[in-house]
Amino acid sequence: MMELVLSVTAVALAFAAAGAIIRIARGPSLLDRVLAADVLLAILGAALCIDMAVNRHLNNLMLVVAVSVIGFIGSVTVARFVADRREQPSES
Amino acid sequence: MSPEQNAVDTVIDAVSAVFMVVGALMSLAAAIGLLRFPDLMSRMHAATKPQVLGLFLLLAAVGLQLRTWWVWPVLLVAWILQLLTVPVSAHMVGRAGYRTKHLHKELLSTDELEAVVVKAAKAARDLEDDDGGNRTAG
Numbered sequence: 219m220m221e222l223v224l225s226v227t228a229v230a231l232a233f234a235a236a237g238a239i240i241r242i243a244r245g246p247s248l249l250d251r252v253l254a255a256d257v258l259l260a261i262l263g264a265a266l267c268i269d270m271a272v273n274r275h276l277n278n279l280m281l282v283v284a285v286s287v288i289g290f291i292g293s294v295t296v297a298r299f300v301a302d303r304r305e306q307p308s309e310s
Numbered sequence: 311m312s313p314e315q316n317a318v319d320t321v322i323d324a325v326s327a328v329f330m331v332v333g334a335l336m337s338l339a340a341a342i343g344l345l346r347f348p349d350l351m352s353r354m355h356a357a358t359k360p361q362v363l364g365l366f367l368l369l370a371a372v373g374l375q376l377r378t379w380w381v382w383p384v385l386l387v388a389w390i391l392q393l394l395t396v397p398v399s400a401h402m403v404g405r406a407g408y409r410t411k412h413l414h415k416e417l418l419s420t421d422e423l424e425a426v427v428v429k430a431a432k433a434a435r436d437l438e439d440d441d442g443g444n445r446t447a448g
Contacts, residue, residue, distance in 0.1 A: 219323060219324075219327055220323075220327070223327045223330050223331060226331055226334070227330055227331060227333075227334035230331075230334040230335055230337065230338045231334050231337055231338075233338055233341065234334075234337040234338045234340065234341035234360075235341070236341070237338075237341030237342060237344060237345050238340075238341050238344060240345060241341075241344040241345060241353075247350065247407075247410070247412050249350055249403055249406060249407050249410070249412055250350055250353065250412075252403060253344070253350070253353055253354060253357050253403060254344055254357075256357060256361070256399070257337075257340050257341065257344060257357045257360065257361075260337065260340070260357075260360040260361045260364065260365070261337045261340075261341075261360065263365060263368075264333060264334060264336075264337050264360060264364055264365070264368055267333070267365070267368035267369060267371070267372055268330055268333075268334065268368060268371075270372045270375075271326060271330055271368065271371040271372045271374075271375045272330075272375070274375050274376055276372075276376070276381065276384075279384065279385075279388060282388060283388050283391060286361075286365075286388075286391060286392045286395060287391070287395065289395075289399070290395035290396075290398065290399050293399040293402065293403055294398065294399050294402045297399070297402035297403045297405070297406040298402060298406075300406045300410060
């Protein structure tokens, strides 16, 4: 059963990561890219959790916490220093 | 191992399998929302799903699979850290998005920040006018 769960979650997370990367590449504004990078980090943490659950170890737990802290610091820093450099506002 | 123990094991395995699949589908839903929603605010709504509920489900699956009681406080600390940091970063991103007008006004049902922003801009203008008057008088 665990092999089936592993393959289903791997496929779902792969599509999710692809979607987040497409939004990072296309995202019209910097904030969209920051948000998509945050989601990509959440997907990375989800993959680490699934690895721990399927193989029954706790080696990645510090890495999960570190990934969430990195996402927090990154998005707060970028949002603090973002500026409006567009000619036409409200096209998003 | 007794058959009863075996049945309990199977149930725990099934529950954690469901948790893992649903948690992975949260990430997929966030990615679909990122791709399909029209502006920053609605994309932020989609992006929070794997960060809170998805992480909770996956950490619960880890705890169920390890079958020891002492991992639960550690997993709880990891989840609470995420709960504390996610609102702060969402607040900063949403504020920056409002200030730089990355939103469709027509999609909002209420805009409680607009009155505050208008009032603050008016106060700043009044202060500037006062300063100008003082400077010409003095």
